[in-house]
Amino acid sequence: MPQDAWSNKRERQYEHIKESVEEHGASTKKAEEIAARTVNKARARTGEAKESSRLSRKDISSGRRGGLRSGTNRPKGRTKEQLYNEAKRMGISGRSKMTKQQLQRAVDRRK
Numbered sequence: 001m002p003q004d005a006w007s008n009k010r011e012r013q014y015e016h017i018k019e020s021v022e023e024h025g026a027s028t029k030k031a032e033e034i035a036a037r038t039v040n041k042a043r044a045r046t047g048e049a050k051e052s053s054r055l056s057r058k059d060i061s062s063g064r065r066g067g068l069r070s071g072t073n074r075p076k077g078r079t080k081e082q083l084y085n086e087a088k089r090m091g092i093s094g095r096s097k098m099t100k101q102q103l104q105r106a107v108d109r110r111k
Contacts, residue, residue: 006039007048014039083107 006014014035021031044052059079078086083103087095090110095103 005050006043010039010043010048013042077104 017035017038018031021034022028026034040049040052043049080100080103083100084095084098086107087098087103090107092106092110095106098106
């Protein structure tokens with residue numbers, strides 16, 4: 001799924017991530033998606049992308065987040081901001097006063 005606008009460095013990065021994810025047992029389609037998202041986030045953080053979301057620019061890097069969320073016993077998953085945005089899309093009322101756990105339950109109930 002490499003884009004024409006990607007540099008050679010980003011194409012190599014994409015292939016490396018894709019191969020690594022496949023080695024960990026993911027399907028080719030899932031590996032391609034993860035690799036593309038990771039490369040696009042890296043491009044957004046460095047200003048290479050023409051368009052990018054605020055979360056891509058301001059959130060911690062993909063590598064750092066993966067490192068923080070792996071190998072620990074604490075709950076993994078979406079951030080409070082991600083849950084809030086999902087609740088907003090679903091039209092859940094009272095979301096601005098909810099905690100992360102409340103948002104998680106409300107979003108999960110709606111699915």
